[in-house]
Amino acid sequence: MKKSKFLTLFFAAAAVSPAIAQDGGSKVFGGAKQFRTWQLGINAGVATPFVFLGGHNDYNKPDYNFGYGAYIQKQITPAFGLKLDYQGGKVSGSYDPDENNQGKPAFNDFSTKINYAASLQAQIDLTSLLLKRDSKVALYVQGGYGLTGYKPDGNKRTEQFIPVGGGLKFKLTEGINLDLGYTMNFLDADNLDRTWFGPSNDKWSYGYAGLNFALGSKSKKNLDWVNPYALMYDELKDNELRQEVETLKSRVAATEGDVSNIKKDADGDGVSDVFDKEPNTPAGNVVDGAGRTIVFPKTVSKPKVEDKIAQWNADFKNILFDTGKATIRPESLSILEKAANEMAEYPQYKFYVDGYTDNVGNAKTNKTLSQKRAAAVAQALKNNGVEASRIKSRGFGSEKPKCSNKTTEGKQCNRRVEIKLQ
Incomplete structure (x- = not known):
């Protein structure tokens, strides 16, 4: 699938996440400012030129190298966030002629240092779609678009890539999470392994473990752990809310009565009876804003x-x-x-x-x-x-x-x- 089609489908899915989560606090309609919405994450793990979905690789024997990463994330709703992600590390592999009868590439092996892989990703929390009050585990999927810089041979290269992945978050404390994730990075080029060989572009994956820290006041809850459906269910059963709704209905009824009175105009002069200082204005008279007849001075013709x-x-x-x-x-x-x-x-x-x-x-x-x-x-x-x-x-x-x-x-x-x- 082309990058543009993938991005369109991914963000369309993100758009249908519960928009109600922008409201928050102890009540659904309490305001987003009652939550912590910024997070900082660091992680480390394993980088390899293979992805679990399979597909062609120029070198059929992957190595598993150390990788590292960091990100900053803005939680928009309990189910949807945007994160600016960074990955680094090394990707390497070799060719085994006895493995799957694959044709031999130009070299026996390769080793490429990924100087950076920066991307903007959207993350959807699937757990928040369930009616569960105090979840300690969150399953998420994510994807986006980025640029990566690496040096597969004597030349530095900058290419586009599409990161797609998912993971699990475990709530350790109110402000700290354990983050276990896996990301597949699909490169828009066939030069990561310094070899232009095979029917498809190169790719690499990164499996990691890390910590996620919530930023902001400790007195506030994290927006990503809030379940809006559970909050709404509680509020609908709240007697205080019911009383507020009944009070609002009374106010609306009173306002409708006031509006009805304002519409009345007994003498038809265009001024509401509420504001009319001259209630019985004869038909056809021109009136001012208070409903009073305007007497225009008579024009006196000048003598010849x-x-x-x-x-x-x-x-x-x-x-x-x-x-x-x-x-x-x-x-x-x-x-x-x-x-x-x-x-x-x-x-x-x-x-x-x-x-x-x-x-x-x-x-x-x-x-x-x-x-x-x-x-x-x-x-x-x-x-x-x-x-x-x-x-x-x-x-x-x-x-x-x-x-x-x-x-x-x-x-x-x-x-x-x-x-x-x-």
């Missing part, structure tokens, strides 16, 4: 500029000047202030300020006086905020009478200042 000019000119009839002068009397300044404020509402328009007189006196003098009075009014408008670029003053004297100069009323009518569009 021509109508405003007519109004200003009517007001300007009340502007008074000192006799024969262009000095505006103080009581008339409020009229100009009001006009200036209203001109600000028509920023797109520019205006003339035109001055006129009656026909009494010298025409030239009258024209000069009308120009000065128009200029005084224009300046007053500017002083009240109208931009200078929007105002120009002109004086026409007695040239454009509006009324007859034959009567006193007519002459008063002609003495005027008016606004016109530019």
